[in-house]
Structure formats: structure tokens, C-alpha cells
Amino acid sequence: MKHNDKKAILRIALYAGEILLRNGAETYRVEDTIEKICQSKDLNYVNSFVTPTGIFVADDQMDGINSLKRVKSRTINLRKIAKVNRFAREFSHSDMSLENALLELQTIDKEEKYRKSVVTICTGMASAFFTLLFGGGFYDFILAFLISMIAILAYQKMEQISETAFLANTTSGALIALLALIAKKIGLVQTIDMIIVGSVMPLVPGVALTNGLRDSISGDLIAGVTKIAEAVLIAISIAVGVGSILELWHHLYGGVF
Amino acid sequence: MFFLKQFIFSFISTVGFSILFNVPKKSIIYAGLTGGISWILYIYIDKLTSSIIFSLFIASTVVGILGEIFAIIDKKPVTIFIIPGIVPLVPGYGIYLSMVNLINRDFYGFAKTGTEAIFSSGAITIGIIFVSSLAKLLKKRRTL
Secondary structure (H helix, E strand, C coil): CCHHHHHHHHHHHHHHHHHHHHCCCCHHHHHHHHHHHHHHCCCCCEEEEEECCEEEEEECCCCCCEEEEECCCCCCCHHHHHHHHHHHHHHHHCCCCHHHHHHHHHHHHHCCCCCHHHHHHHHHHHHHHHHHHCCCCHHHHHHHHHHHHHHHHHHHHHHHHCCCHHHHHHHHHHHHHHHHHHHHHHCCCCCCHHHHHHHHCCCCCHHHHHHHHHHHHCCCHHHHHHHHHHHHHHHHHHHHHHHHHHHHHHHHHCCCC | CHHHHHHHHHHHHHHHHHHHCCCCHHHHHHHHHHHHHHHHHHHHHHHHHCCHHHHHHHHHHHHHHHHHHHHHHHCCCCHHHHHHHHCCCCCHHHHHHHHHHHHCCCHHHHHHHHHHHHHHHHHHHHHHHHHHHHHHHHHHHHHC
């Protein structure tokens, strides 16, 4: 095989892996996909090492080529995972040309999400029904719906401005607490607990923690520990946001929450 | 009646999260079913045994099984159904609460809620890994 072809295949594999990782695939899935793509084109000595912040792909023969991709931000976008999964299967079972493969990956990468308004309303609904699951009342339901929509919009805006998730989480946590406290002050609800339970649900890293543990148990120790640390950090940042507002309110207006 | 209500609430919640997670349109209903069914199973077993960890384990095993089934029906990777499906079960609020306790220097509360959150997600993880390893084993058998 020519050196250039080898390079192109490795590039395709790396790109597929990058899309998977950026959209929240499990570590083993990223590694498997990279190795499967390479092995289907007779690159049998390719190793991949995936952490949440970067992918390393290398040929472990001495003449091998290797490459590395830094991944800075990760979200959960399951549609892209499904698409890349299908692409990997098609690519390894057909003789799709390398240029076409790269183009297809690019279209997957640029794939549109659901419209922002739809996402916002659905997030609100998810939060609102969560309050009902935990035993909230009618006003809790309505308020959680509104507040979580505001919080998720603020989150998205802050995420665009600052690249780290910490500030975005803190801001939306603070917003949730503030709005919930105002609702209590007006007298719509007796306690703010239920509103906060529902509204923080789209932010809290429950899935992230579970995925981290899952990676750890499957043997991807570095990825697992990193993900758990990230989950804890996100939880801290939300708690800082909510906690500081509660504290401030307590000092200004007194009373308990 | 209680369970029907709970099913509807968790179904809608899961559907909402599926859209936040960009689940493909056709798979949303399956993801919602996974979430709804596992949630009512969770509260039912929790009522019977009053052990959160055990009921979470069973519920997440069901998430895994439903995920595998829907993956075959819908021809999509299992993750598409598992990630939204575990959303009602995961201790997101628990992690948050433990951090609030930590910030308020309530170390007893932090230890209590924190360990509970870790154990809960551990139970969910084990349930899911249990099913996926079993599924892998079965698939290997078939191809051998």
C-alpha cells in the first residue's frame, strides 16, 4: 500500500473518532471505530488511545505513521454518533473511495441540530415533568418550565462567550436560584426545592458520572477518571451558582429556604 | 393510576432530554419508552424492597435490554437509547445536592448524599455493563 493511502485512511479514521468523541460517544466505541476502519483497509497494526481530551492513533510497526487530535469541547449529540456508526460500517464493507469517505464525514460533522426553539421548549418540558416525578405541584410545574428554558438559553449564550463550561454552569445555576427565590417572594410557591430539582436537571452531570464509571469499569481508566472529575467539577460549578445566590438572598432578605 | 401517571411524566421527560441530546427523530419514541418503562419499574421495585440501589440496578438492566432490542429494531447503536433512557434514573440531583452540602460545610450531608450518588450511578453502570457484556457474548456465539 502506498504511503499516501495509508495516511488518508488514518486521517479518515481519526476524523471519525474525533466526531464520535466530540459528540459524547463512549471511549471504547471511539477506539473500536478507529481500529475497525483501519483494519478493514488492511492496516492491522493500528492502535488508538482515546481520552476525553484527545485521540492518539499510531501504527505500532516501526515504519508507522501516527497522528494526534486534540478535542476541546464535548457535548452529547447522539444523532452524529448514529451516523458515524453507520458510516464506519459502510466504509469497512464497501470500497468507498477515500475522498468520498472524507466528504461524507464532513457532511456528518456539519449536520444541523434540532432547531434552537424546539430544543429550548423540550428542555423546559423535560424539567417541568421532572418536578412532577419528584412530587411537585402545579405552580412548580409551570415555573420549572419557564425557569429551565431561561437557564438553558443563558447556558448556551455563556458557553459561546467563554469556552469553559464552568462559567456557563455557574451562571445558569445562579439564574435558576434567583428566579426561584423571586417566585417564592411573590408567593407563588411555598418552597423552592421542587423548582430547583426540575430546573437543574438539564445541567447536572448525572449521565456524565455514569459514563465515567462505565469507562472505568470497562478498563478505560484514564478516560473514566477524567470524566468523573469533569462531572464533579460541573456539579460544583452549578452548586456555586445556586449557593451564592441563596447566601446573598439570605443576607439581604433573611428567612430560610 | 399512579404508575400510569409516573409513566407519562417520565416518558415526556425522557423525550425532552432526547431532543436536547439530538436523538434522531425516528428513535425518539423508543428512547422515551426506555426511560418510561425503566422509571416505573424503578419506583415499583423501590416500593417493594425499599432499596434504591437494588431497584436502580434492575431498572438499568431493563434500560440495557430495551436498548439492545430497540437497537436491533431501529438499526442504531445502543447508546442512542441508553443515554436518554438512564436520564430519569441517574443521580444528577444527588450529585448537585452533595456539592451544595459541601459548599455549606455540611460534611455529614455531603458524605451521605455523595456516597448515595456514587453508589446509585455505580448500580446503573453495573446494570448496563451486565447487559452489554451479555449481548456481546451472545453475538460472538452466533458468529462462531
